[in-house]
Amino acid sequence: MPHSEATREFAPETYPEFPTGFPTVELETISLTKLLTDNDAAEADRVFEICKGRGFFYLELPGCPAGDIIAEGANKVAAAAEDVFKLPLEEKMKYHIQGDSLDGYKLAGETKTDKAGTGDTAEFFNLGKNEMIVPDDQMKKPWPEVVKASKPMFKEYIETAHGVGQFILGILAKKLGVDPAEFANRHRIEEMSGDHIRMTRGPPREKEELPEIQTPSHTDFGTITLLMNWLGGLQVWSESARKALLLNHEPDVPVINLGDAAVKFTNGVLCAGRHRVIPAPGAQGKYPRYSIVYFVRPENQCIMKQLRAPGIPDGPQEEKDINARDWIKQQAAGLGVQFQAYKN
Numbered sequence: 001m002p003h004s005e006a007t008r009e010f011a012p013e014t015y016p017e018f019p020t021g022f023p024t025v026e027l028e029t030i031s032l033t034k035l036l037t038d039n040d041a042a043e044a045d046r047v048f049e050i051c052k053g054r055g056f057f058y059l060e061l062p063g064c065p066a067g068d069i070i071a072e073g074a075n076k077v078a079a080a081a082e083d084v085f086k087l088p089l090e091e092k093m094k095y096h097i098q099g100d101s102l103d104g105y106k107l108a109g110e111t112k113t114d115k116a117g118t119g120d121t122a123e124f125f126n127l128g129k130n131e132m133i134v135p136d137d138q139m140k141k142p143w144p145e146v147v148k149a150s151k152p153m154f155k156e157y158i159e160t161a162h163g164v165g166q167f168i169l170g171i172l173a174k175k176l177g178v179d180p181a182e183f184a185n186r187h188r189i190e191e192m193s194g195d196h197i198r199m200t201r202g203p204p205r206e207k208e209e210l211p212e213i214q215t216p217s218h219t220d221f222g223t224i225t226l227l228m229n230w231l232g233g234l235q236v237w238s239e240s241a242r243k244a245l246l247l248n249h250e251p252d253v254p255v256i257n258l259g260d261a262a263v264k265f266t267n268g269v270l271c272a273g274r275h276r277v278i279p280a281p282g283a284q285g286k287y288p289r290y291s292i293v294y295f296v297r298p299e300n301q302c303i304m305k306q307l308r309a310p311g312i313p314d315g316p317q318e319e320k321d322i323n324a325r326d327w328i329k330q331q332a333a334g335l336g337v338q339f340q341a342y343k344n
């Protein structure tokens with residue numbers, strides 16, 4: 001059952017503004033309407049340039065139906081996330097992420113953030129795309145009642161976020177001289193893939209000094225990610241500063257970033273930015289931090305090879321074929337060794 005308004009902890013209307021006084025990384029803003037509705041060539045050029053560089057940008061949503069669905073949908077998904085995270089631990093543990101599955105619950109502390117073994121502080125609940133978009137009788141896994149009750153809403157959010165991701169990949173394909181169908185056919189929504197909505201909750205900040213690692217340094221494994229959060233705390237790697245810096249956070253504006261699969265398909269032409277999450281800085285840090293992420297990933301059976309195209313330099317032939325499912329597992333297994341590269 002939804003909780004009464006008074007007890008809601010996901011309450012974006014009450015959050016203070018992102019504080020001044022912290023060094024930040026400025027991201028460029030791309031208009032979804034210019035891309036989707038106006039077919040704006042200059043905006044498409046900017047997307048390509050950004051994706052060859054930092055690989056992170058803000059996506060301005062208002063002005064088109066897909067933008068409205070993402071803006072409203074992310075708020076609804078976060079409200080549902082609160083209902084999920086408020087379930088008793090014993091109930092959440094019934095859905096604990098197990099084996100090869102990405103679906104379900106991850107406890108805070110399960111991921112190590114440094115060599116000393118310090119645990120992360122974020123709880124996740126992952127909602128697999130292939131579970132949420134199929135009729136109830138085709139679902140393969142058990143889900144909490146609060147998830148089942150909101151399934152049509154999750155489905156709409158998934159379809160829209162996936163469509164926006166596909167559209168941006170189509171723009172990048174054209175710029176690279178790749179037939180857009182080559183990208184589209186590696187990310188068909190109805191095919192099995194590791195795509196999911198990740199609902200995240202991080203506790204309030206304990207100390208004033210940064211960081212307190214909520215989610216350790218990583219690049220996303222998939223192709224493209226759409227990320228919504230309402231409080232600061234996302235840090236991206238700044239090459240010039242040689243450390244991770246906070247984004248100049250803007251509420252209600254999602255961040256788009258590329259992942260490792262986009263780098264692989266383009267032999268390094270496109271870039272996946274490294275990032276991590278800390279509790280929000282300053283007065284924002286008093287609030288638990290929710291984020292709603294949608295990961296567009298290659299289909300499980302997709303062979304992870306670079307595409308051959310005029311805009312992609314030829315690398316050596318891959319020694320053996322590996323499909324996306326195994327490749328992502330391999331990327332995940334390598335995560336631990338990257339922490340040393342991080343300073344706050």
Ligand SMILES: O=C(O)CCC(=O)C(=O)O
Pocket residue numbers: 198200215220227228229233234275276277290291293
């Ligand atoms: O919570 C955030 O703002 C980012 C989360 C993230 O990077 C991830 O889940 O991959």
Ligand SMILES: [Fe+2]
Pocket residue numbers: 218219220275
């Ligand atoms: Fe990420």
